[in-house]
Amino acid sequence: MIYYITGGERSGKSSYAQNLALSHSNTPKYIATSRVWDADHRKRIDRHIADRDDRWTSVEEEKNIVSVIETNDVVVIDCVTLWLTNFYVDTKNNVNKSLELAKIEFNKLLNLEATIIIISNEIGMGVHAQTEIGRKFTELQGWMNQHIAKHADKATMMVSGIPLTLK
Amino acid sequence: MIYYITGGERSGKSSYAQNLALSHSNTPKYIATSRVWDADHRKRIDRHIADRDDRWTSVEEEKNIVSVIETNDVVVIDCVTLWLTNFYVDTKNNVNKSLELAKIEFNKLLNLEATIIIISNEIGMGVHAQTEIGRKFTELQGWMNQHIAKHADKATMMVSGIPLTLK
Amino acid sequence: MIYYITGGERSGKSSYAQNLALSHSNTPKYIATSRVWDADHRKRIDRHIADRDDRWTSVEEEKNIVSVIETNDVVVIDCVTLWLTNFYVDTKNNVNKSLELAKIEFNKLLNLEATIIIISNEIGMGVHAQTEIGRKFTELQGWMNQHIAKHADKATMMVSGIPLTLK
Numbered sequence: 001m002i003y004y005i006t007g008g009e010r011s012g013k014s015s016y017a018q019n020l021a022l023s024h025s026n027t028p029k030y031i032a033t034s035r036v037w038d039a040d041h042r043k044r045i046d047r048h049i050a051d052r053d054d055r056w057t058s059v060e061e062e063k064n065i066v067s068v069i070e071t072n073d074v075v076v077i078d079c080v081t082l083w084l085t086n087f088y089v090d091t092k093n094n095v096n097k098s099l100e101l102a103k104i105e106f107n108k109l110l111n112l113e114a115t116i117i118i119i120s121n122e123i124g125m126g127v128h129a130q131t132e133i134g135r136k137f138t139e140l141q142g143w144m145n146q147h148i149a150k151h152a153d154k155a156t157m158m159v160s161g162i163p164l165t166l167k
Numbered sequence: 168m169i170y171y172i173t174g175g176e177r178s179g180k181s182s183y184a185q186n187l188a189l190s191h192s193n194t195p196k197y198i199a200t201s202r203v204w205d206a207d208h209r210k211r212i213d214r215h216i217a218d219r220d221d222r223w224t225s226v227e228e229e230k231n232i233v234s235v236i237e238t239n240d241v242v243v244i245d246c247v248t249l250w251l252t253n254f255y256v257d258t259k260n261n262v263n264k265s266l267e268l269a270k271i272e273f274n275k276l277l278n279l280e281a282t283i284i285i286i287s288n289e290i291g292m293g294v295h296a297q298t299e300i301g302r303k304f305t306e307l308q309g310w311m312n313q314h315i316a317k318h319a320d321k322a323t324m325m326v327s328g329i330p331l332t333l334k
Numbered sequence: 335m336i337y338y339i340t341g342g343e344r345s346g347k348s349s350y351a352q353n354l355a356l357s358h359s360n361t362p363k364y365i366a367t368s369r370v371w372d373a374d375h376r377k378r379i380d381r382h383i384a385d386r387d388d389r390w391t392s393v394e395e396e397k398n399i400v401s402v403i404e405t406n407d408v409v410v411i412d413c414v415t416l417w418l419t420n421f422y423v424d425t426k427n428n429v430n431k432s433l434e435l436a437k438i439e440f441n442k443l444l445n446l447e448a449t450i451i452i453i454s455n456e457i458g459m460g461v462h463a464q465t466e467i468g469r470k471f472t473e474l475q476g477w478m479n480q481h482i483a484k485h486a487d488k489a490t491m492m493v494s495g496i497p498l499t500l501k
Contacts, residue, residue, distance in 0.1 A: 145495070159173065
């Protein structure tokens with residue numbers, strides 16, 4: 001079962017995802033996809049981990065998400081944007097290659113016996129990014145969002161903390 | 168009764184809010200939250216006031232909204248973004264302090280016998296702001312939107328002039 | 335019959351519009367509104383034309399859309415943003431004049447016996463544009479979107495490839 005949750009910044013995606021996970025399990029897993037860029041970033045991540053109560057197991061995985069999910073797990077993946085950023089950086093901002101690699105990793109989730117709640121972001125409803133790298137990333141994000149939402153069993157957009165059912 | 172209306176720029180929020188107010192009262196009140204920055208801005212605000220017909224009473228209040236609402240009033244508050252900006256500027260861009268102060272003011276509205284229509288903005292569905300101050304304000308806006316929407320009786324997102332019911 | 339389709343970048347608007355057109359006709363028409371800015375742009379447009387299969391007739395028209403639509407045509411107009419840009423550039427960034435001219439052209443579509451699928455963009459849900467020209471264009475886009483959506487028989491917002499019915 002795959003749940004796709006998207007929305008703008010601070011729209012309540014993470015709270016909604018965590019509550020959804022806790023409604024399925026008392027021992028959910030939190031998969032953070034952020035690469036650790038520096039010591040400050042490391043501290044911020046550790047603070048996020050400490051914020052979640054001890055029902056949660058926290059895992060960090062930059063790309064190969066399937067490797068940290070076991071049968072019958074209930075997991076929150078946070079988030080597609082940071083995960084895609086890792087592919088984008090490592091391919092030197094190659095959109096096609098990043099999209100291909102990310103789809104390969106995502107598709108491995110489709111055969112799992114697990115409850116997967118995947119958080120993404122809407123970043124394409126404002127004016128164009130100032131930089132070419134930013135504009136191309138916006139396209140990458142949009143295409144990957146379409147791919148994930150298409151394969152998800154349920155899709156939700158958060159607006160001001162309220163869930164809007166997409167499917 | 169609190170109505171929360173959000174949406175993008177020029178998505179028809181204000182027209183929708185005004186029509187909603189007029190469906191409740193022939194003598195609604197318009198509360199503009201914008202700080203007056205200079206003479207040009209003053210002129211623009213006066214033009215907006217002149218644009219509304221004489222059924223409307225126009226009031227300006229930068230922060231303490233409850234002070235200009237009386238029992239049984241039907242009011243449009245325009246808007247959360249400008250109102251939050253005043254807290255943000257006065258706290259020297261302190262997100263936590265601004266959020267705390269804004270929540271205190273907003274919560275005073277919850278006990279009123281009045282029809283309150285509060286307009287906000289979706290600003291977090293594009294790429295990140297260029298500046299740290301802008302990025303932090305986007306977070307402040309998102310958190311306050313969640314707080315208001317949670318306490319509103321009805322919530323609506325405007326898209327291209329069409330109301331989409333959130334709750 | 336007018337269908338209005340809006341959404342963010344890479345949200346699946348174009349695919350959805352094309353599938354909708356093909357559900358109405360085996361010989362739909364594609365109206366590209368982009369001005370050709372240079373040789374690179376010309377190549378990109380030609381690639382888009384080649385991407386569509388031979389059921390499609392491709393037409394380019396910068397402003398006067400009605401001139402390329404015939405009775406009983408099934409057309410996709412792609413897109414309002416690029417079309418508005420042409421008015422905006424030619425009026426030296428005059429929002430009011432652009433809006434007036436664009437409405438005159440759009441209103442000519444209202445009396446046609448044709449199936450018109452018109453694609454636009456949501457660009458006002460992020461932070462403000464960096465430039466005055468960009469901010470004014472965002473307003474122009476918002477106002478025109480409202481006008482088109484109001485006159486459309488059906489309106490849809492695409493989110494992550496999933497259609498959300500506006501009306």
